[in-house]
Amino acid sequence: MQITSWIQLCLRELEGAPIKEHSDIEASFAESERFSKWKTSKREIRFEDVSDRCWIKSCTGGYITEVHLHADGSLDEYTLFGRLHTKGHWELESGVLHITIYKGENTYELSVVGNREPSIHSAIEYKNGEVHSYLKLTPISQ
Structure with missing residues (x-):
């Protein structure tokens, strides 16, 4: 699974907003504390x-x-x-x-x-x- 797909799902779950297209995703979000915390809730x-x-x-x-x-x-x-x-x-x-x-x-x-x-x-x-x-x-x- 591409990092942008992980970020896409994370943003949808954290913000409840419409799903962002891959081209609209900032890959640097993967380094954020919000992303890390969200990822620890996954298995x-x-x-x-x-x-x-x-x-x-x-x-x-x-x-x-x-x-x-x-x-x-x-x-x-x-x-x-x-x-x-x-x-x-x-x-x-x-x-x-x-x-x-x-x-x-x-x-x-x-x-x-x-x-x-x-x-x-x-x-x-x-x-x-x-x-x-x-x-x-x-x-x-x-």
Whole structure:
């Protein structure tokens, strides 16, 4: 995950403001005390948190889905009530969960950063490479 992506998520969570584009982010913010303090509230996502687990994903617009993450790196996503089915894949890299979902002509990409307490994690979602939404995700207990 690029440092600007970390800063982008941090600013969204600290300021509650609209998501800034990468080009609008000052990389020097990564050296700030605010960024360091925010980062200590995060944790690495582990393989056992992800493999063969179901997560609930919601966005600021109220769209809620369940995401089934399979051990082989594939995933199935279903809208919570309409049961619209989409597919994609996931990978875990340096404690960050990277998800790609394909819906028709659109590709959605997100990098999920773990939260220490509570276990409701967060991400910025990109639709076809452009900022789309701020997300919250949480694994469902098995």
